[in-house]
Amino acid sequence: MFDMIGSIFRNLSSKPATRKYPFEKRPAFKNARGQISGIDIDQCIFCGICQRKCPADALKVTKAEKSWEIDQFRCVICGACVEVCPKKCIKMDDEYKTSAYTKETYKAVQKTATEPQAAKEA
Amino acid sequence: MIENAFDISKELLHVEVEDSKINGYRFVTATCVDLGDGTFDVIYHFDKDLELKNLRVNVKKEDELPSISNIYFSAILVENEMKELFGLNIKNIAIDYGGHMLLSDEELDAPMAKQQIVIEQRKGDK
Amino acid sequence: MGKSGKQNKSAKTVIPFGPQHPVLPEPLHLKLVMEDEIIVEAIPAIGYVHRGLEKLTEIKEFTQNVFIVERICGICSVMHAQAYCQGIETLMNIQIPDRAKYLRVIWAELHRIHSHLLWLGLLADAFGFESLFMQVWRNREKVMDIMEETAGGRVIISVNTIGGTRRDMSPEALRKVAVIADEIKEDMKQLEKVFMADYTVKHRLVGVGVLEPDLAYEFGAVGPMARASGIKQDLRTTGYAAYGELDFEPVIETGCDSYARTMVRLREVYQSVDLIKQAIDKIPDGEISVPVKGMPNGEVISRVEQPRGEVLYYLKANGTKNLERLRIRTPTFANIPTLLKMLPGSELADVPILILTIDPCISCTER
Numbered sequence: 253m254f255d256m257i258g259s260i261f262r263n264l265s266s267k268p269a270t271r272k273y274p275f276e277k278r279p280a281f282k283n284a285r286g287q288i289s290g291i292d293i294d295q296c297i298f299c300g301i302c303q304r305k306c307p308a309d310a311l312k313v314t315k316a317e318k319s320w321e322i323d324q325f326r327c328v329i330c331g332a333c334v335e336v337c338p339k340k341c342i343k344m345d346d347e348y349k350t351s352a353y354t355k356e357t358y359k360a361v362q363k364t365a366t367e368p369q370a371a372k373e374a
Numbered sequence: 375m376i377e378n379a380f381d382i383s384k385e386l387l388h389v390e391v392e393d394s395k396i397n398g399y400r401f402v403t404a405t406c407v408d409l410g411d412g413t414f415d416v417i418y419h420f421d422k423d424l425e426l427k428n429l430r431v432n433v434k435k436e437d438e439l440p441s442i443s444n445i446y447f448s449a450i451l452v453e454n455e456m457k458e459l460f461g462l463n464i465k466n467i468a469i470d471y472g473g474h475m476l477l478s479d480e481e482l483d484a485p486m487a488k489q490q491i492v493i494e495q496r497k498g499d500k
Numbered sequence: 501m502g503k504s505g506k507q508n509k510s511a512k513t514v515i516p517f518g519p520q521h522p523v524l525p526e527p528l529h530l531k532l533v534m535e536d537e538i539i540v541e542a543i544p545a546i547g548y549v550h551r552g553l554e555k556l557t558e559i560k561e562f563t564q565n566v567f568i569v570e571r572i573c574g575i576c577s578v579m580h581a582q583a584y585c586q587g588i589e590t591l592m593n594i595q596i597p598d599r600a601k602y603l604r605v606i607w608a609e610l611h612r613i614h615s616h617l618l619w620l621g622l623l624a625d626a627f628g629f630e631s632l633f634m635q636v637w638r639n640r641e642k643v644m645d646i647m648e649e650t651a652g653g654r655v656i657i658s659v660n661t662i663g664g665t666r667r668d669m670s671p672e673a674l675r676k677v678a679v680i681a682d683e684i685k686e687d688m689k690q691l692e693k694v695f696m697a698d699y700t701v702k703h704r705l706v707g708v709g710v711l712e713p714d715l716a717y718e719f720g721a722v723g724p725m726a727r728a729s730g731i732k733q734d735l736r737t738t739g740y741a742a743y744g745e746l747d748f749e750p751v752i753e754t755g756c757d758s759y760a761r762t763m764v765r766l767r768e769v770y771q772s773v774d775l776i777k778q779a780i781d782k783i784p785d786g787e788i789s790v791p792v793k794g795m796p797n798g799e800v801i802s803r804v805e806q807p808r809g810e811v812l813y814y815l816k817a818n819g820t821k822n823l824e825r826l827r828i829r830t831p832t833f834a835n836i837p838t839l840l841k842m843l844p845g846s847e848l849a850d851v852p853i854l855i856l857t858i859d860p861c862i863s864c865t866e867r
Contacts, residue, residue, distance in 0.1 A: 400720055417814070
């Protein structure tokens with residue numbers, strides 16, 4: 253027990269080991285798998301490989317209307333879609349996603365003219 | 375193919391398992407595979423000095439399989455699980471949960487066996 | 501019953517050791533039949549977290565199954581993926597590069613350290629020693645941070661894939677892993693004195709839950725349960741992944757009680773630190789994965805040593821992209837019958853300690 257007393261005094265006199273969380277956040281590590289933040293919709297060729305490889309069935313690609321959609325609540329952030337995309341246009345962010353108030357999917361549609369358009373649908 | 379596998383009939387199962395116990399084998403687990411044509415393949419795995427020995431028994435769905443839990447007590451959990459999930463007919467397990475160890479009352483019987491499910495849709499439902 | 505004498509009329513009560521209990525990390529139900537504080541019989545009931553994952557693996561493709569299999573358990577997740585990938589690689593005759601074998605060993609040993617530190621903390625919490633619990637878990641945070649930095653996730657790290665690993669470790673990352681492993685060893689050496697030599701801790705652990713060696717072998721005990729009773733059984737000596745080229749001996753104790761099991765797990769933390777440093781010294785350069793072509797066909801059994809014991813994977817494939825059968829036998833499944841042997845004859849206050857010494861991982865048991 254007396255070995256613990258030395259450890260306890262050392263803990264009392266040094267600065268706390270925990271962070272004051274809402275005021276001081278830890279910067280995320282560089283290669284961490286946080287969330288799938290989006291897609292560079294101009295590069296996408298709508299091949300559908302990411303939809304076939306997803307283990308949680310969270311992606312939906314429709315070639316007819318040129319859209320790519322992800323259901324963020326089904327995604328398990330494994331990173332398989334990022335690896336198999338032939339054009340490498342899916343982006344993974346390193347901040348972990350926070351909870352949301354409504355269930356919405358992120359949908360991106362490519363227009364046949366010049367610029368793309370990202371629309372959120374409930 | 376898996377190494378060291380022997381095909382035996384279910385009458386010789388008890389004799390072979392007693393023989394393994396006398397020779398110092400440790401019971402690892404048992405696996406059940408649904409072959410799709412009404413028969414099941416039950417494979418018992420034993421181990422001694424980190425080398426496996428496997429005994430394979432082929433049974434039909436209605437056949438009775440004797441339990442080995444009077445020779446190896448640690449087989450009770452695995453035999454209860456096979457009885458519930460596949461619908462095998464295993465007799466005289468030392469502690470028998472009667473079909474309620476893993477599944478609850480509202481679920482399907484024998485969910486892991488390959489079976490056809492017919493869903494009726496009546497008029498007036500969504 | 502109760503006809504032979506006046507003192508045979510003690511009443512039997514049944515106390516449920518419920519699915520929710522502050523000591524248990526996962527739900528397990530035991531019905532304890534007791535006579536005045538001594539337990540006469542114990543009947544287990546499991547099935548609270550059955551998810552049907554074996555059926556799900558028959559529906560998904562064999563490349564997607566890696567992600568399903570590693571989510572069976574959070575504490576031993578990377579070794580489930582390792583056993584599955586080794587089985588498929590044997591079926592398809594794929595030889596993985598040497599650097600991938602060493603990387604798999606490093607991540608597996610880090611996982612073993614974090615699992616044993618989690619268990620040591622829970623044991624200290626079970627007999628009420630909360631400050632020791634917090635000290636041990638502070639060391640575990642270092643392991644979780646280094647896993648997030650090198651592999652991308654804290655608990656489910658998803659680095660194993662069929663044909664090798666998905667990520668590589670640069671030389672600075674390897675040096676950082678070695679530094680952190682040394683720090684953990686220094687901290688645990690100081691806490692070892694509290695675990696091993698403290699009077700109250702010894703009073704609760706020595707002589708509690710004795711399991712003789714021949715009973716342990718007969719009931720099929722695996723992992724640290726068997727090694728604390730003197731049985732020399734460690735699957736890593738068969739030499740899968742890169743273990744054949746590393747130099748180690750299984751950790752054996754002969755005490756057969758809870759104190760011996762605590763000693764085994766504490767010494768395995770030191771052994772893992774030593775294995776990590778050996779692997780970092782010997783790791784060769786090269787590729788980290790090979791491409792996979794074709795479909796698996798046939799049946800195979802692959803076994804790996806998890807922190808809790810020996811896990812067995814039986815895979816059967818028939819040439820299409822879905823597997824026909826995947827059967828997993830986890831180590832806690834084999835250790836539960838030994839619990840039924842240790843409980844009769846002990847007192848009610850020792851029941852939480854006894855359940856914790858088998859290291860119950862119930863979500864592995866009923867996948």
